[in-house]
Amino acid sequence: MQLPDAEQLLAILADRIHPLLADNTVLVGIHSGGAWLAERLQVMLGGDIPLGSLDISFYRDDFSRIGLHPQTKPSNIPFEIEGRHVILVDDVLYTGRTLRGAMNELFDYGRPDKISLAVLVDRGGRELPVEAQIVGFKIDLEARQNMELLRDEQGRFTLRLVEGK
């Protein structure tokens, strides 16, 4: 299967986010792929949008089944969430469970005015009513397949399809 170029998709995301920017807009990337993308988007969009990141390990709904993720990273929201338009950024949208965790965590920082979701790839397979407002690329994958975002040493992004059993 021919996968789209992740760098081109990123440019598409930036173009689609641009018209949404206002004084109260902030970018929040979800660890780890979403945080990488949000970092790049912030630069592409002029560099002055407040930037944060979330690690949702403490909000996962599968904690009682699989325990705490072995590597948690501190979430970093260096601004008030109250009254902001938060654009959440993630690499791949799948079941929607990560986004539920991310929104729960966000509300523990304050009450945002509005939350939008920007994803590089929407691969289908939702288990919760979560949709992205800004999508780089849409594809329907089977449950055994997995889409991953990779970042090389130069910081360039590529997508990889992992075939499971």
Add this chain to the structure above:
Amino acid sequence: MNNPQLDSNGQLKHLLSIEGLPRSILTRILDTAESFAGVSEREVKKVPLLRGKTVCNIFFENSTRTRTTFELAAKRLSADVVSLNVGTSSQAKGETILDTVDNLIAMHADMFVVRHSQSGAAHFIARHVDPQIHVINAGDGRHSHPTQGLLDVFTIRRYKPDMHNLRVAIVGDVLHSRVARSEIHALTTLGVPEVRVIAPKTLLPPEVQKLGVQVYHDMRKGLKDVDVIMMLRLQNERMTGALLPSPQEYFKCYGLTQEKLELARPNAIVMHPGPMNRGVEIESIVADGPQSVILPQVTYGIAVRMAVMSILAGNTEPA
């Protein structure tokens, strides 16, 4: 070797002592605590990890600070928390430790935080409980106080991130101190190259060198060029016989004064597990001074205990 703290997969099941834990587990606890430190600075200082779980603090020996920080840690993980001062309740009526524990298990407790004046009390309870229940030692006799040791190394790592290049001095009543023992194990496991203990001969356990520390009896020599000074509390309540001449005499030889502090590195940090005996182990001007990190230790204690509780709860084998 069968380590009662680890499950069959080598995962942490109980936290009983730092001795015998690999560096990877200590590092994971510290890294996780780093994430929880951020939670304590937010508007809502709570995460939902332990929602629906019940944590029982059983304190057979009093400790306001440790009990409060464990309680807050459990509450910030959204657990339900019960705190018992057993010294003042059932045990006074003759109930055994295991009866107390069994009654709490009958109330569906998921985790026990245990403090006891007898060494080995937490091990004893850990051996007794069902596999899906976790036990944390919050101090047992002279033996161990693992979460204090962990929060101390967490504090050191925050102020002095290069652990492989540190000189640390532990000063005072090492003999009666479970805190000192846990600190020494944590520091050496994490690769701190030089750990010194500074104390009079009467307050040092025999063969303390075997723990991998250098022994000093002269505080002025021992503090020379250290990066971290960890003061210990003089454990008056655990002392029997004449180990010390008088508190005044002790302060003269082993109290930390501004003048002695200046023998250490210029940016050295000063730590104390509390509660402090001002004017006995430490001069007020040092305890309240710019190099003191005694109150940050208390703050980080919550994040470290949240990390331990959530890692243990996450390692529950299905019943």
